[in-house]
Amino acid sequence: MTTVALIPAAGSGTRLGAGMPKAFVDLGGRTILERSVDGVFAAGVDEVVVAVPAELLDATRSMLPRVHVVIGGSVRSDSVRACLAEVGPSASDVVLIHDAARALTPPEVFTRVIDAVSQGSDVVVPAVPVTDTLKRVVTQQSGAVETVVATVDRTPLRAVQTPQGFRPEALRRAHAAAGDATDDAGLAEAAGYAVHVVPGDLMAFKITTAWDLRIARMLLESTGVR
Numbered sequence: 608m609t610t611v612a613l614i615p616a617a618g619s620g621t622r623l624g625a626g627m628p629k630a631f632v633d634l635g636g637r638t639i640l641e642r643s644v645d646g647v648f649a650a651g652v653d654e655v656v657v658a659v660p661a662e663l664l665d666a667t668r669s670m671l672p673r674v675h676v677v678i679g680g681s682v683r684s685d686s687v688r689a690c691l692a693e694v695g696p697s698a699s700d701v702v703l704i705h706d707a708a709r710a711l712t713p714p715e716v717f718t719r720v721i722d723a724v725s726q727g728s729d730v731v732v733p734a735v736p737v738t739d740t741l742k743r744v745v746t747q748q749s750g751a752v753e754t755v756v757a758t759v760d761r762t763p764l765r766a767v768q769t770p771q772g773f774r775p776e777a778l779r780r781a782h783a784a785a786g787d788a789t790d791d792a793g794l795a796e797a798a799g800y801a802v803h804v805v806p807g808d809l810m811a812f813k814i815t816t817a818w819d820l821r822i823a824r825m826l827l828e829s830t831g832v833r
């Protein structure tokens with residue numbers, strides 16, 4: 608069973624606000640992207656393709672000699688498509704798509720996703736239960752005041768992470784259909800595929816804000832990982 612991982616790392620990191628593309632921000636002495644790529648190889652993936660901002664193409668090729676590096680697009684799904692174009696649709700048995708921003712994802716999460724695709728699922732996502740109470744709100748026209756209109760039953764809700772796993776044909780079809788979604792499984796869902804869920808892990812959280820980066824740095828320090 609061969610596995611290829613596509614890593615979108617071309618985002619600007621607006622919500623982090625670090626003044627540079629997020630994947631290149633330092634996380635305990637190495638970039639967020641290097642840590643993500645290490646995690647992917649540690650999980651036994653055979654081949655890796657990374658999408659980065661055009662101005663960082665050469666620097667990334669020097670930094671990561673084992674991986675293919677391509678120029679990303681203006682939205683995440685364009686970056687994934689750029690990676691996909693580099694490897695071709697049937698270069699492996701399983702294709703993983705993994706956010707560079709989920710730099711501390713444990714190898715067990717990769718294993719669960721790869722195993723589920725190997726055992727016959729077309730599309731697999733790791734996910735964790737939602738723990739806060741969820742409310743639907745409306746914003747009053749007059750200003751920023753929000754009013755609750757309903758409390759949502761959280762029992763069937765899941766927060767979805769990456770790596771997301773695909774049979775190559777399912778991923779190709781999902782991206783060929785002209786749709787829009789915040790994750791690749793959403794595109795597959797729209798193309799009619801069943802999306803199976805395996806347990807995620809809180810350590811697979813996405814470094815999105817300055818708070819997340821602070822937590823990630825603290826976690827690295829406390830585990831002594833280099």
Ligand SMILES: Nc1ccn([C@@H]2O[C@H](COP(=O)(O)OP(=O)(O)OP(=O)(O)O)[C@@H](O)[C@H]2O)c(=O)n1
Binds near residue numbers: 658708
């Ligand atoms: N045009 C884009 C946008 C996002 N990504 C990648 O997709 C992953 C998830 O995106 P997110 O965490 O939302 O990153 P940003 O788009 O950089 O964040 P922001 O919305 O705060 O700018 C990240 O690894 C990011 O680098 C990408 O490759 N290309």
Ligand SMILES: C[C@](O)(CO)[C@H](O)COP(=O)(O)O
Binds near residue numbers: 706768813
């Ligand atoms: C792919 C993803 O990380 C799954 O949770 C998420 O959908 C990315 O969304 P964002 O809007 O780019 O943060």
